[in-house]
Amino acid sequence: MAARICSRKAVKEVTQKFSLYRVVGHRGYAAAAGADAAENDVIVVGGGPGGYVAAIKAAQLGFKTTCIEGRGSLGGTCLNVGCIPSKALLQSSHMYHEAQHSFAAHGVKVGSVSIDLPAMMQQKDKAVTGLTKGIEGLFKKNKVTYVKGYGKITSPNEVTVDLLDGGSQTVKGKNIIIATGSAVKSLPGITIDEEKVVSSTGALKLKEVPEKLVVIGGGYIGLEMGSVWGRLGSQVTVVEFGDAIVPSMDAEVRKSFQRSLEKQKMKFKLKTKVVKVEDTGNGLTLHLEAAEGGSPSTLDANVVLVAAGRTPFTQGLGLEELGVKVDKFGRVEVDHSFATNVPGVYAIGDVIPGPMLAHKAEEDGVACVELLAGKAGHVNYDTVPGVVYTHPEVASVGKTEEQVKAANIKYNVGKFPFMANSRARSIDDAEGMVKIIAEKETDKILGVHIMGPSAGELIHEAVLAMEYGASSEDIARVCHGHPTLSEAVKEAAMATYDKPIHF
Numbered sequence: 001m002a003a004r005i006c007s008r009k010a011v012k013e014v015t016q017k018f019s020l021y022r023v024v025g026h027r028g029y030a031a032a033a034g035a036d037a038a039e040n041d042v043i044v045v046g047g048g049p050g051g052y053v054a055a056i057k058a059a060q061l062g063f064k065t066t067c068i069e070g071r072g073s074l075g076g077t078c079l080n081v082g083c084i085p086s087k088a089l090l091q092s093s094h095m096y097h098e099a100q101h102s103f104a105a106h107g108v109k110v111g112s113v114s115i116d117l118p119a120m121m122q123q124k125d126k127a128v129t130g131l132t133k134g135i136e137g138l139f140k141k142n143k144v145t146y147v148k149g150y151g152k153i154t155s156p157n158e159v160t161v162d163l164l165d166g167g168s169q170t171v172k173g174k175n176i177i178i179a180t181g182s183a184v185k186s187l188p189g190i191t192i193d194e195e196k197v198v199s200s201t202g203a204l205k206l207k208e209v210p211e212k213l214v215v216i217g218g219g220y221i222g223l224e225m226g227s228v229w230g231r232l233g234s235q236v237t238v239v240e241f242g243d244a245i246v247p248s249m250d251a252e253v254r255k256s257f258q259r260s261l262e263k264q265k266m267k268f269k270l271k272t273k274v275v276k277v278e279d280t281g282n283g284l285t286l287h288l289e290a291a292e293g294g295s296p297s298t299l300d301a302n303v304v305l306v307a308a309g310r311t312p313f314t315q316g317l318g319l320e321e322l323g324v325k326v327d328k329f330g331r332v333e334v335d336h337s338f339a340t341n342v343p344g345v346y347a348i349g350d351v352i353p354g355p356m357l358a359h360k361a362e363e364d365g366v367a368c369v370e371l372l373a374g375k376a377g378h379v380n381y382d383t384v385p386g387v388v389y390t391h392p393e394v395a396s397v398g399k400t401e402e403q404v405k406a407a408n409i410k411y412n413v414g415k416f417p418f419m420a421n422s423r424a425r426s427i428d429d430a431e432g433m434v435k436i437i438a439e440k441e442t443d444k445i446l447g448v449h450i451m452g453p454s455a456g457e458l459i460h461e462a463v464l465a466m467e468y469g470a471s472s473e474d475i476a477r478v479c480h481g482h483p484t485l486s487e488a489v490k491e492a493a494m495a496t497y498d499k500p501i502h503f
């Protein structure tokens with residue numbers, strides 16, 4: 001078996017040394033930050049995945065901690081209007097689609113299948129409420145103080161909160177962590193009313209299935225929410241400015257993915273921009289132009305979903321007055337320890353540069369407070385996985401083949417199709433493949449891209465492998481249970497450094 005490029009033990013030894021240094025640094029720093037400031041050790045502004053995780057971890061590390069959240073429930077975008085409700089609707093709509101199109105082939109007769117949209121929404125809301133309340137419980141368990149209201153940072157040691165119940169409160173502390181997340185990016189000529197022209201938030205609570213849904217933006221939200229409503233019966237057209245959907249994805253996987261979505265009747269207009277959305281009284285008309293110039297055209301819709309990205313949310317936070325630096329995209333600038341240019345003020349999650357993903361925000365949160373505690377907090381942004389929860393799912397970690405080529409790295413590629421995987425065949429869900437890219441000389445894995453059933457679960461074997469600096473041979477020589485979808489990862493690894501058995 002190829003030698004591991006970096007061992008966990010070695011990393012631990014290095015981080016322990018680093019830890020000792022940080023403890024000293026932290027004590028010195030805390031004292032400097034404000035002997036008289038100190039009601040709290042840590043104030044977190046924003047209770048999303050970044051903020052609530054940072055608050056819990058801070059409390060677990062012994063810090064007196066307060067978390068300020070303005071929306072009235074914890075969990076941020078992700079739990080309230082993002083990851084969780086969208087995954088609930090993806091599951092419900094998938095079940096409906098399966099009942100219509102797949103049950104019969106498995107010998108399951110269900111007669112006519114119909115949708116109860118209010119019940120579907122209720123199931124989604126139940127999942128959201130259960131989880132957001134769960135975080136309140138975790139706050140109590142960990143003794144995090146929860147202040148409900150919007151906060152403005154009035155000094156490096158003070159946040160003034162407009163309480164949701166009225167009045168205001170000043171929260172004092174030694175360190176402030178900005179975790180205020182992101183908001184929908186608006187487009188010129190398009191007004192979001194959350195009824196006919198919706199953001200993802202409106203798309204999560206439509207009252208009926210639109211006959212024609214046009215999605216602006218072929219990224220994560222567009223494809224997930226487009227899938228939901230497409231499965232429930234809408235004719236979905238995705239208008240994408242770029243020449244490809246999900247531009248960050250490996251091109252080969254992305255092409256198969258687009259073909260798969262087209263088989264599901266999703267239509268794509270690439271290299272096209274929407275310049276105006278007009279309400280004709282009878283519906284909506286989108287005015288389109290080719291991205292690189294050309295003749296204009298129109299497209300009709302009942303509902304338009306604007307999903308062209310998100311922007312950092314810092315409105316009313318007082319950053320300008322405080323002198324906190326933001327970049328040209330409005331993202332708070334931080335150093336490797338999440339510190340802004342203002343001593344005692346830190347930032348994590350969607351509001352700082354990096355992928356706008358819940359798990360990345362959580363990792364930021366833990367690392368930030370570990371560093372405050374003098375520990376060796378660290379986030380490896382090269383191994384943050386990305387998952388699109390369509391069917392099939394698409395998941396990736398590390399570099400795409402295009403990135404490796406552009407970096408002039410010599411590499412091997414190994415692929416294995418789910419058509420040759422016994423579990424995928426037995427469950428009749430065998431579209432897609434596993435693709436592994438490894439450095440030619442060392443066999444170190446550089447990137448893994450999976451399109452297929454449960455890709456979002458399977459990718460974590462690759463994430464773990466890459467965290468340990470593994471080679472493709474390392475994965476190939478690990479015994480995998482049979483029959484499992486994971487065997488496709490093993491076979492792709494075999495195909496990377498040698499040959500697969502089953503293809």
Ligand SMILES: Cc1cc2nc3c(=O)[nH]c(=O)nc-3n(C[C@H](O)[C@H](O)[C@H](O)COP(=O)(O)OP(=O)(O)OC[C@H]3O[C@@H](n4cnc5c(N)ncnc54)[C@H](O)[C@@H]3O)c2cc1C
Nearest residue numbers: 046048049050070076077082083151181349350356357358
């Ligand atoms: C439809 C949709 C689906 C998504 N699906 C996924 C997914 O499947 N997987 C994934 O990893 N990511 C997903 N995301 C992205 C994910 O939601 C974000 O990356 C994540 O929520 C970022 O966490 P955060 O803590 O940085 O910010 P947020 O979750 O945005 O939380 C910030 C919180 O701060 C609060 N706040 C803002 N300003 C103040 C203030 N001044 N005072 C007090 N409170 C304030 C806000 O109310 C908010 O609750 C999805 C996003 C959307 C929109």
Ligand SMILES: NC(=O)c1ccc[n+]([C@@H]2O[C@H](COP(=O)([O-])OP(=O)(O)OC[C@H]3O[C@@H](n4cnc5c(N)ncnc54)[C@H](O)[C@@H]3O)[C@@H](O)[C@H]2O)c1
Nearest residue numbers: 217218219220221222239240241242307308309310356387
């Ligand atoms: N499964 C997940 O992890 C998940 C799900 C949903 C959202 N998210 C996160 O939320 C964030 C926002 O999602 P998103 O889908 O809005 O953004 P995105 O960045 O994923 O995709 C936006 C797409 O819109 C296109 N675009 C931009 N301007 C356009 C225009 N004027 N006309 C047409 N197309 C245009 C871009 O080229 C891009 O392909 C993402 O960064 C993602 O990380 C993650």
